[in-house]
Structure formats: C-alpha cells, structure tokens
Amino acid sequence: MRYSGAVLSVRGATKRFGGLVAVDALDFDVAEHQVMGLIGPNGSGKTTMMNLISGALQPTAGSIALKGARISNLPAQEITRRGVGRTFQLVRLLPSMSVLENVIAGAVFGHRHRWGREAEDHAHRMLERVGLEAMAFAPISALTYIDQKRLELARVLAGDPELLLLDEWLAGLNPTELETGIELIHDLRGEGRTIILVEHVMDAIRSLCDNCVVMSSGKKIAEGNPADVLADREVVRAYLGDEDA
Amino acid sequence: MTASGFQELAIAALLVVLAAFIPMLSDGYWLSIAVTAMMYIALSTSWVLFSGPTHYISLASGAFFGVGGYLVATGMSDYDLSFWLMAAAAPVVATILAALIGLATLRLSGVYFVIFTLGLAEMIRNIVSWVQNNFLGSRGLYVLTDFTEAHIYWMLLGITAAVYLLGWFVNRSRIGFALRIIGNDETVARHVGINTATPKVILFMTTGFFAALVGAVIAPRYSYIEPNQVFSPELSFLVVIMALLGGSGRLWGPVVGVIPFTLVWEFVAVQFPNQTTLFIGLVFLLIVYGLPHGVVGRLEQLAASVRERRNA
Numbered sequence: 001m002r003y004s005g006a007v008l009s010v011r012g013a014t015k016r017f018g019g020l021v022a023v024d025a026l027d028f029d030v031a032e033h034q035v036m037g038l039i040g041p042n043g044s045g046k047t048t049m050m051n052l053i054s055g056a057l058q059p060t061a062g063s064i065a066l067k068g069a070r071i072s073n074l075p076a077q078e079i080t081r082r083g084v085g086r087t088f089q090l091v092r093l094l095p096s097m098s099v100l101e102n103v104i105a106g107a108v109f110g111h112r113h114r115w116g117r118e119a120e121d122h123a124h125r126m127l128e129r130v131g132l133e134a135m136a137f138a139p140i141s142a143l144t145y146i147d148q149k150r151l152e153l154a155r156v157l158a159g160d161p162e163l164l165l166l167d168e169w170l171a172g173l174n175p176t177e178l179e180t181g182i183e184l185i186h187d188l189r190g191e192g193r194t195i196i197l198v199e200h201v202m203d204a205i206r207s208l209c210d211n212c213v214v215m216s217s218g219k220k221i222a223e224g225n226p227a228d229v230l231a232d233r234e235v236v237r238a239y240l241g242d243e244d245a
Numbered sequence: 246m247t248a249s250g251f252q253e254l255a256i257a258a259l260l261v262v263l264a265a266f267i268p269m270l271s272d273g274y275w276l277s278i279a280v281t282a283m284m285y286i287a288l289s290t291s292w293v294l295f296s297g298p299t300h301y302i303s304l305a306s307g308a309f310f311g312v313g314g315y316l317v318a319t320g321m322s323d324y325d326l327s328f329w330l331m332a333a334a335a336p337v338v339a340t341i342l343a344a345l346i347g348l349a350t351l352r353l354s355g356v357y358f359v360i361f362t363l364g365l366a367e368m369i370r371n372i373v374s375w376v377q378n379n380f381l382g383s384r385g386l387y388v389l390t391d392f393t394e395a396h397i398y399w400m401l402l403g404i405t406a407a408v409y410l411l412g413w414f415v416n417r418s419r420i421g422f423a424l425r426i427i428g429n430d431e432t433v434a435r436h437v438g439i440n441t442a443t444p445k446v447i448l449f450m451t452t453g454f455f456a457a458l459v460g461a462v463i464a465p466r467y468s469y470i471e472p473n474q475v476f477s478p479e480l481s482f483l484v485v486i487m488a489l490l491g492g493s494g495r496l497w498g499p500v501v502g503v504i505p506f507t508l509v510w511e512f513v514a515v516q517f518p519n520q521t522t523l524f525i526g527l528v529f530l531l532i533v534y535g536l537p538h539g540v541v542g543r544l545e546q547l548a549a550s551v552r553e554r555r556n557a
Contacts, residue, residue: 077439
C-alpha cells in the first residue's frame, strides 16, 4: 500500500455516539485518480465515515489527512476549502434558489473563489457537465429526482474538489436513471478524479471502483479490488448472514 | 439582473426624494404619523437585512433601540453631553452588544433563537432599570433639543435610505449570497465552504447598529425617557410583524407592511386604546394563515401565475 502520495489517509478513525461505536479504528488510503468504494450492510457506519471526512462530524479518536495535512477536527467549511466536496445521502439543495444559483453556491466559497460573471460561467459549465444546462433557470421544484441528484453533483463539482465524496448517489434511481448515473460517474472517473463512493448498487461498485473497503458494525472487514472483496466469505456473511456464507 | 437592480435603486431614490417633501405638506397630525411610520420603516428594513435571508427571527430590536434612546437620554440628562456625541456613541455600543449576542447564539436556531433574543431584551431592560433606579438617582431622563418633528423625520429618512443602500449592496455581494445559502440550509452552507458564523454575526451587528441609531434619533421626540418605556418589548414584536406583513423576502417589503399597519394602528390606538394587543394578535394570525410570505410575496405569486397563464 502506498502511504506517501495518498490523497486521503485515514488512521484509526473512531466515532462513538454514547455507547455505540459507529466507526471503529478504521484505516485506509485513497490514492490519486482512484475510485474507492466504501460498502457494507445498512448501519455499518459508512455515512458516519463520510461525515468524519467532510467534517460534518468530528472523530472521537484517530486522524484523517488530506495530501499529508491533517483535516480531522477542522470545521466542515475549512475542509471544503481544502478540497473535499461531498453529496448527501438525502439530497440537500437550496430550495429558494434557481438551479443556476444552486451551482454558483458551490463555486463561490470553495476551494477556489469565484464571483460574478466568472462564477456564473463556471456554473453553466458544471450544469452542462452533468447534463442539466436546459434547466439552468428553472426553480428547484421543477426537477425530477435524478435531476436533483445531478444538481447536487454539479454544485459539488463547481467547488473543484480534489476529493469527491458521493454518499449513495445512485440510490433511489430507476433502472434507466441508474444507467445514466453510472455513466456520469464513469466519466468523472475518466477525468482522473479521486472519488470515494458509498454505494449499495453492486453493479456500480464492480464497474466503477478500483478498490473497496468493506465495513461491518463500524469495523473494516475487507479491502481490495471489488471482485475479490465481494467474493470474500466474511463479506458475504456480513451482508447475508451465516447460512449463506 | 443588473439592469433591474439599478432600476430598483432608481425607484428607491425617487421615493426617498418624494418622501423628503412630506413635512412641507403637513406639520401636525399627519407628520407625526409619518415620523412613526418612518421609524418603523428604518427598523423593519434593518431587521430584514439579517432576518430576511437567514430566517432567524430576532426579537432583540427593542433592546438595541433602547440602548440608543437610553444612552442619548442619560448622556444628555446626567452628563451634559451633546446629542450628536451620544447619537454617534450609542450605535457603537449596540454593535458591540450585538456582536456578543450573535456569538452567544450561534448554535441556536429556530424557536430557541427567538426565545433567547426575547429573554435577552427583557434582561437588558431589567438590568438598565435596576441600575438607573438604584445607582444613578433619577428615574426618568430628559432629552431636550431644538429639533422639530420635521428634523427628526428627515434624520429617520436619511437612516432608512442608508439602510436600503447598504442592503442593496449586501444583496449583491458574497456575504449576502452566503446569508441566503445559510437561510436555505446551514449544513449545505458549511459544505460549500462558508464560515457560517461570520456573515451571521456581521449582519446581526448591522441590525443592532441601525436599531440603536433609530432609538437615539427618535429620543428627542419623547423628551422624557424611562428605561422601562424605551426598552419596550412591544417594539420588537411590532418590527417583526410589520416586516413579515410586508414580506421579508425583499428589502422593500417592510415599507409595504409598515405604512398600512401604522395607519390602522393609529386608528385602533385612538378608538380602542385597550385593544391594541388584540390588534397585534389579529395581524399575526392574518400573516400566518393568509400571507405567509407577506404582501410582497403574495403579489409576486400572483404575478407569476398571471405570467404562467399568459404563456400557457
């Protein structure tokens, strides 16, 4: 495993909520241009791990570093400015603003500062990027579910993140939408972006990820390339229980 | 957007010029109503600067207004200081106070913020009354100046114009955009890189500054000031109700609420002096049930549906 040169290094990350250990001493690295899948059964602590990276939650113990610089215990806005962008498990948009303004919001305060015309042009490019340019001036209420997801992605991309966290970005899409969605992430991968993907859609994991970390009850139970990991006895047991393993 | 922005500014400038002539038209009853209305326009517009985009309902206006009136009164009455000096110092004190309140309430939102600001305003009122009654001797203070109602009116108009102009710039700046994002979703705001504390505290300080300035400028109108009266919690509620009645989504919304409210208020206060609280309650019900986004919000809704019908 390459430690130096990793975009993200997580060491002993732990999060306790009272007596519950949601994330238990997790270690992993994400290399540049790598797409990493963070998978595991419901309640295994994947979203909590994402929240620790993005700064929505502070770890109880352990450290998280972005390109060698420690980001754990920094506030979320500081982590964003250093280049971590995320989408949310339940889409979060700015309902009183237009589609375009939602994307501009991501361009203005992030990793790079833009304002006025420059921010607007940039936002239009991001909308084109996710295939939503036609809706630029529509209100949020006019968007379908996949378009809401696209918009959230455009907002995150507008901040030029060095590390992209997608929390169940494909969840809730119908089969056609799913195809479009996977294609979109595939393109992002092709651009050489570094991505962490929390996902339940196994087809997506297989086709998109270079590497996988499997969590169960807060612990890492397996790591490696998707095909190997998904065949692992321990992983199958975590998902399906003892009888099927 | 830029063109319509300047158009809005031009209309506002024209209205300010027209409003400046009101004291020429009347110097009695109507001017006194105009002074009251202008006071509430200034207060409500500065309230909207912070509470409009963030949806944080502040009931602290009365506290800042009181700081303004009280400092002018105590400075002039007990220390023989000039009105101008005190009118300049009071907003600075209120701004510092607002910074402290802002920092203390950063983690509060929704109803907790509302209750905190209300409780805080009451606490300040009681502390000032207590200090005044126990240590500073006189219970009431005199504010004697040569100002006429017209002078006070013009000063208030000047403050209103300044608040509006500032708000116009804020709405077009990064800080104004940040506040709108915060008002939509504070979690998203943090995750697009906004340090949410800074814009909130800065705009809350601005609101405190202008409320105290209005309190200072209006003080000569009352001549005799008591802490209990100048820190009135009723004022905080009136500011909120008038702003919401007009619509807090636009900077000019409060004007639309203040003018009819003040007129009806005057009528109610004269005809049914014991029913003013009932009137506030009724207007509040009207807002909650009939005009959740104020008169301006309703008008914009109508305009949008007319446009849609025309396009269909």
